[in-house]
Amino acid sequence: MPTYTYVCEQCGSKFEAFASIKKKESGWRPECPQCGSPETRQTYTTVTVIADPQSLPVGGSCCTPRKRVIR
Numbered sequence: 001m002p003t004y005t006y007v008c009e010q011c012g013s014k015f016e017a018f019a020s021i022k023k024k025e026s027g028w029r030p031e032c033p034q035c036g037s038p039e040t041r042q043t044y045t046t047v048t049v050i051a052d053p054q055s056l057p058v059g060g061s062c063c064t065p066r067k068r069v070i071r
């Protein structure tokens, strides 16, 4: 079952909740485990993409332009 991250509008706490896609599409929202408020909304955690060092060109710099920038 997919996990969704929700944030509480009342107390601002973030929590994860499980829900089936069907359940979610029906407008289901989890209650805040902190304050019990149903005023929660789904949030998308920003995943910081850390470049895999092995995917970097050997001996190259991270700042080396690899594509021609057309301005």
Ligand SMILES: [Zn+2]
Pocket: 008, 009, 010, 011, 012, 013, 032, 033, 034, 035, 036, 037
């Ligand atoms: Zn809350």
